[in-house]
Amino acid sequence: MVRDARDVAAFRRGDAGSAVGEIQSALVHLELLTDVSTPPLFDQPTDWAVREFQQNRGLVVDGIVGPETWGALQAARLSLGDRLLSLAGKLYAGDDVAALQERLAELGFDTGRVDGVFGRQTETALRGFQKEYGLVADGVCGPATLRALKQLGRLVTGGRPHALRESEQLHRSGAALAGKVVVVDPGHGGPDRGAAGHDLDEASIAEDLAARLEGRLTAVGVRTVVTRGADNCPTDAQRADLANQVHADLVISLHVDRASSPLCQGVATYHYGTATGTTSTVGERLASLVQREVVARTDLLDCRVHAKSWALLRLTHMPTVRLELGHLTHPGDAARLADPAFRDVIAEAVLVAVQRLYLPLDQDPPTGVLRLADLAHR
Numbered sequence: 001m002v003r004d005a006r007d008v009a010a011f012r013r014g015d016a017g018s019a020v021g022e023i024q025s026a027l028v029h030l031e032l033l034t035d036v037s038t039p040p041l042f043d044q045p046t047d048w049a050v051r052e053f054q055q056n057r058g059l060v061v062d063g064i065v066g067p068e069t070w071g072a073l074q075a076a077r078l079s080l081g082d083r084l085l086s087l088a089g090k091l092y093a094g095d096d097v098a099a100l101q102e103r104l105a106e107l108g109f110d111t112g113r114v115d116g117v118f119g120r121q122t123e124t125a126l127r128g129f130q131k132e133y134g135l136v137a138d139g140v141c142g143p144a145t146l147r148a149l150k151q152l153g154r155l156v157t158g159g160r161p162h163a164l165r166e167s168e169q170l171h172r173s174g175a176a177l178a179g180k181v182v183v184v185d186p187g188h189g190g191p192d193r194g195a196a197g198h199d200l201d202e203a204s205i206a207e208d209l210a211a212r213l214e215g216r217l218t219a220v221g222v223r224t225v226v227t228r229g230a231d232n233c234p235t236d237a238q239r240a241d242l243a244n245q246v247h248a249d250l251v252i253s254l255h256v257d258r259a260s261s262p263l264c265q266g267v268a269t270y271h272y273g274t275a276t277g278t279t280s281t282v283g284e285r286l287a288s289l290v291q292r293e294v295v296a297r298t299d300l301l302d303c304r305v306h307a308k309s310w311a312l313l314r315l316t317h318m319p320t321v322r323l324e325l326g327h328l329t330h331p332g333d334a335a336r337l338a339d340p341a342f343r344d345v346i347a348e349a350v351l352v353a354v355q356r357l358y359l360p361l362d363q364d365p366p367t368g369v370l371r372l373a374d375l376a377h378r
C-alpha cells in the first residue's frame with residue numbers, strides 16, 4: 001500500500017484553521033497559490049495547489065496534507081542563506097540544504113545523494129570545499145562560505161557526480177554476490193497490517209516474501225539484514241538508518257498494493273528520484289531489472305518503474321527499490337499472492353535481478369532465464 005505514515009494529522013479539502021493558513025502561505029511562497037484565504041479554508045484552489053506540489057515532489061498525489069507532504073512543504077520554504085547550516089545541534093533538512101549539496105556536488109565535492117538532509121557526508125564535503133578555497137574549514141555554512149559559493153559561479157556543469165560515483169562503486173564491487181550486504185525490508189508490521197483484501201494482509205505477505213528472499217540471498221553468500229520482526233513496525237527513517245549503519249549495498253523493500261477499485265491490478269517498482277531530475281541511476285537500473293524479471297516470470301500486469309522521493313528511498317545512502325507486488329483488492333492478484341509457489345517465483349525473480357545488476361553488460365543474461373542454481377556456483 002502506498003499510503004503510509006499519513007494517519008497522524010492530515011488536512012484536506014473542507015478543513016479550516018491556522019494550520020491550513022500555514023499550508024496556504026507555503027504554497028503562496030512556492031507560487032502555486034495566489035493568496036492565503038481569510039479565514040484560512042482548505043478550498044478547491046488549495047487542493048489543486050497541494051496536488052501540483054505533490055506531483056512536483058514525487059509524493060503521492062492525493063490533495064491531502066499528511067506528515068510527509070507537510071514536512072516537504074516546510075522544507076520547501078527555505079532558500080540557501082536563510083539560516084546557518086551545520087551538523088551541530090538539530091538535524092537540518094530542507095531545500096536550502098539540497099541547494100548547498102547540489103552546489104558542492106557541481107564543484108566536485110561528494111555530498112552523497114542530494115537528499116536535502118545535512119548529514120556527515122555533507123559536512124565532510126563542505127569542509128573539503130572550505131579548505132580548498134582558503135576558508136575556515138569549520139563545516140558551518142555561514143556568510144563567508146555562502147559568498148564563496150556564489151562567487152565561484154557555475155564552474156562545473158553537465159556532470160552528475162553522485163550518479164557517476166554510484167555507478168563507479170557498483171563496478172568496483174565486482175560481480176560476485178558473496179560478501180555483499182542486502183537489506184530486505186518487509187513493509188508495515190506489528191499493529192500496522194498495511195493493505196488488506198481477500199483474507200490476506202500486506203504485512204504478513206511482505207514478511208513471508210522477505211523470508212523467502214533472505215533464504216535465497218544467504219544461499220549465494222549475501223549477508224542479509226531484515227528490517228523488522230513479526231511484531232514491530234519501524235518508521236521509514238529507522239529502516240533507512242539501519243541500512244545506512246550496516247553499509248548495505250542495496251535495499252529491497254517489499255509491499256503489496258491495494259486500490260479503491262477491484263479492477264486495479266499489477267506490479268510496480270519504485271526507485272529514488274525527484275521531478276528536478278535527481279535520480280539514483282543504479283536504483284533505477286535495479287528497479288527495472290526487478291520489474292522485468294517479475295513480469296517475465298509471472299502473469300502480473302506490468303505497471304512499470306517509477307521515480308519517487310518517499311522517505312525510505314530518499315534517506316538510504318545506497319540504491320533502494322520498493323516493490324508493490326500486486327493488488328490485494330484484485331481477485332486475480334490476491335489468488336496469486338496466496339500461493340506459496342508464486343511467492344517463491346517472486347523471491348527468485350528479485351534474487352536474479354540483484355545478480356544481474358552486478359554482472360558486466362556483456363555477461364548479462366536475457367530476462368527470465370537465470371536460476372538460483374546457476375548463481376550458487378559463481
Ligand SMILES: [Zn+2]
Pocket residue numbers: 001002187188194195202255256
Ligand atoms: Zn505498503
